[in-house]
Amino acid sequence: MFIAIKFGDDEKLLFNPDCSPKILLDNIKRRCRVPLQADIELLNEDGELKNVSQCMQERDACGIFTDRGIYFLLRLEKKDGRVTHKCLLNGFTESHPHLAAKLEDLSSPKQCESRPTSKDKFSKMVKRTSRAGLITSSTSKIKKLRDSGKTTSRVK
Incomplete structure (x- = not known):
């Protein structure tokens, strides 16, 4: 998989997004000399x-991009609590007027649209169970099993 990024004087470079987003952005x-x-x-x-x-x-x-997609490099500039995007x-404005109009309408970035990570799923589960007051530690379950005389290799 690769993506193409356009910048500068109609320059285009290929990048492999099969790495962490931080490494990709640094690369x-x-x-691109930013x-x-x-x-x-x-x-x-x-x-x-x-x-x-x-x-x-x-x-x-990889999940963020389309294979062989073409992307425009933007620089984010923060002024007075507002984020502006500069291609x-x-x-860019002359060659892609429809995209320039969309870019002008953007005032701040949206949330990540990729699939939730297991860490996110776990935090949601903890929040749900803590609201219901149902959190019990696994050590207390093990103690209860020990006290009752039951031994098992798996605690539910």
Whole structure:
């Protein structure tokens, strides 16, 4: 799998997203000559912001992208609590006016649209059970089993 990123004077580079999103973003910054401290994002040809920087918990970035997709490199600029997106492809507004209009409408990034991680599922489960007051530690279950004289290798 690979993706193409457009930037600069109609430059296009290929990247392999089969790595963590952090490594991918660092590699994009280095190869596209963007300062490492800058915040960047990617916009696909349909005008969807990919929000890679908000998906850092993912093991790899493959699920965020379409194979052989073309993406535009954006720089995020924060002013007065508002996030603005600037495309780093020279002449973007003239060459892609429909995408430039969508980009102008974006005021802040959306939540990560990738599948939830097991850590997220566990935290939701803990929140649900703690609200119901049903959390008991496994050690107390083991003690109860020991006290009752039952021995089992599996505690439910």
